[in-house]
Amino acid sequence: MTKKILICGPCAAESAAQMDVVARSMKDVLHWASGQFDVVLRAGLWKPRSQPSSFQGVGAEGLPWLIDAADQIGVPAATEVAQPEHLLAAYEAGIRHFWIGARTTSNPFMVEALAHVPVADKQAVTWYVKNPTSPDMNLWSGAVERLTGAGYMHICAIHRGFALGEHASGVYRNAPMWSQAIEFKRRYPAIPLLTDASHIAGCAERVSEIAERAMRMGMNGLMIEVHPDPKNALSDAGQQLTPEEFRDLLQRLAAIDASTQTAQSAELTALRQQIDETDDELWALLSRRLDIARQIGEYKRQHGLPVLQQARYEEILQRRLAWAKEHGIDPESAKQIMDIIHEQSVLKQL
Ligand code: PEP
Ligand code: MN
Numbered sequence: 001m002t003k004k005i006l007i008c009g010p011c012a013a014e015s016a017a018q019m020d021v022v023a024r025s026m027k028d029v030l031h032w033a034s035g036q037f038d039v040v041l042r043a044g045l046w047k048p049r050s051q052p053s054s055f056q057g058v059g060a061e062g063l064p065w066l067i068d069a070a071d072q073i074g075v076p077a078a079t080e081v082a083q084p085e086h087l088l089a090a091y092e093a094g095i096r097h098f099w100i101g102a103r104t105t106s107n108p109f110m111v112e113a114l115a116h117v118p119v120a121d122k123q124a125v126t127w128y129v130k131n132p133t134s135p136d137m138n139l140w141s142g143a144v145e146r147l148t149g150a151g152y153m154h155i156c157a158i159h160r161g162f163a164l165g166e167h168a169s170g171v172y173r174n175a176p177m178w179s180q181a182i183e184f185k186r187r188y189p190a191i192p193l194l195t196d197a198s199h200i201a202g203c204a205e206r207v208s209e210i211a212e213r214a215m216r217m218g219m220n221g222l223m224i225e226v227h228p229d230p231k232n233a234l235s236d237a238g239q240q241l242t243p244e245e246f247r248d249l250l251q252r253l254a255a256i257d258a259s260t261q262t263a264q265s266a267e268l269t270a271l272r273q274q275i276d277e278t279d280d281e282l283w284a285l286l287s288r289r290l291d292i293a294r295q296i297g298e299y300k301r302q303h304g305l306p307v308l309q310q311a312r313y314e315e316i317l318q319r320r321l322a323w324a325k326e327h328g329i330d331p332e333s334a335k336q337i338m339d340i341i342h343e344q345s346v347l348k349q350l
Contacts, residue, residue, distance in 0.1 A: 005156065005194055005221030006030075006037035007078055007099075007128065008246065009069075010228075011236040012055065013043035013062035021228040023069035025243035030073055033250045037221065040097050041070040042078045046086050047235055048103045055234040063093040078128070082110060084117045091119055099128035099223075100143060102160055102199075106132040111143045115150035126154040128223075130196065133163045135180050141187060156192040157184060158223055159214075161200035170332060173202020173239070176210065181219070192220035198239045199223075204230065207241060208249045215256045224249070289341070290348050297349025307349045313342055 008026070013019050022043070030039050043066045047057035063079075070077035078097035081087040082104045090098065104110050119125060127147050132139040140157070147155055159181040161174025169175040185193055195214035201207045211222050227233045227240035241249065300307055317338050324334035 003038045004036060004215075004219075005040065005192060006033060007040045007042045007097075007194065007221070007223040008226050009042040010233065011044055011198075011225045011240060012047055012057050012234060013045055013065050014058065014234050016065045016068075018228065019043065019062070019065040019069040020072075022226070023072035025228050026226060026246070027073045029243070029247040029250060030075065033254075036254055039073070039075045040078045041066070041073055041075050042099075042223065042225075043069070044080050044235070045090070046080060046082060048080070048082055048101050049235070057235075060089045060093075063090060063095070067094055080104075081114060084113050087114055087117045087119070091117075091125075096124050097126045097128070099158065100130060102130045102133045102163075105130055105143045106134065106136075106139060108139070108142060108146070111146050115146040115152075122151050123153060125152060126156065127152055128156045128158050128194065130158040130160045131162065131180065131184075135162045135164075135177055137180065137183060137187070140180075140184065144188065144191065156194060156220070157188070158194045158196050159184070159200075159219070160196035160223070168332060170330070172200055172206065172210075174200050176200050178213075178217070181217075194221040194223055195219045196223035198225035198236070198241075201239055203238050204241055204245065207239065208252065211249060211253065212256060215253055222253075286341070290344060293345035293348040300349065307346055316342070 008030075010018070010022055022041075026041075033039060043062065045057050045059055045062045045066065047055065049056055066077045066079060076097050077095050078099060079086075079090055079095055080101050081090060081098045082101060087098065100111065100114065104114075129140065129143045129147070132143075144155055144157065159176075161169075161172065161176050162180070163169075164175045164177075181193060181195070184191075195210065197207045197210035197214060200210050207224065211224065214222060224246065225236060225240040226243060226246045227237075228243060230237055230240040230242060233240055297307060299305075317335070320338050321331050321334055324331055
């Protein structure tokens with residue numbers, strides 16, 4: 001069984017002492033987890049913060065702290081790079097694992113600049129490309145392609161959710177939009193895709209549900225923020241796990257990993273058959289609905305009625321949302337489905 005990848009450690013390196021505690025508090029559990037995971041120790045040095053008054057990271061000063069901590073544990077170190085100077089300084093210090101943050105992936109100029117930094121041994125480098133802040137598949141894949149185009153071979157992607165505003169993200173800091181992760185996997189089956197459970201969840205209590213879901217789905221690894229004293233962390237205080245919480249999570253993940261070997265049982269084949277049949281029915285119904293919409297469009301045209309009738313859509317939508325709630329379907333997803341169906345019907349009527 002190929003190992004999964006686990007990038008873990010604090011959101012940011014804060015001091016030499018903090019990184020030393022990180023190493024000491026995580027060493028044993030990471031050694032234990034190394035049967036299941038290839039482990040990488042993370043710590044942000046240059047932090048892309050929205051507010052200029054927030055902690056911006058310690059910068060190059062923290063490079064030796066991160067490297068020493070990773071050496072103590074016996075794993076490689078990873079940090080975020082957003083500008084050529086970050087990459088040059090970190091590479092020079094000996095770091096070979098770099099992630100591109102969501103805000104940087106959103107900016108093709110910055111990715112291009114990073115891709116063309118003269119790095120002596122590109123084959124020794126592993127890149128982890130986070131999804132951009134908005135669900136734009138081409139920005140994400142574009143960043144990957146800029147790196148492969150520049151000669152890098154070892155590339156992974158990280159799904160860290162999408163900033164859709166408070167409402168659409170539901171209980172999480174960033175809306176997971178698993179469909180985007182699934183689409184990425186479909187387009188790039190050879191690129192390992194990790195789930196950043198911490199930045200999706202945004203609060204420590206919800207990290208494990210995202211991490212467990214990612215493992216069950218068959219993602220290739222995880223990014224998890226762990227801090228010796230999360231409450232007093234200088235960034236992302238609410239979402240970092242204590243070393244103890246992290247150990248509990250890894251123990252639960254070990255149980256899941258054993259149960260997700262690709263099963264090809266008769267039972268699974270039969271269930272898949274049922275899914276295919278249900279999809280056939282679903283698509284036949286959709287096509288019938290669109291045909292009725294076309295007839296309604298014809299009627300409205302003949303009687304001079306406008307195509308878009310807001311009150312009628314509101315009524316349909318509310319009925320479906322109530323139904324979704326009753327059947328345990330996430331209302332936001334139900335609304336998205338309804339909106340697409342309605343949009344297609346309107347287009348048909350036009
Ligand atoms: C991080 O990993 O600490 C980080 C800033 O992540 P993101 O780019 O996903 O917001
Ligand atoms: Mn963080």
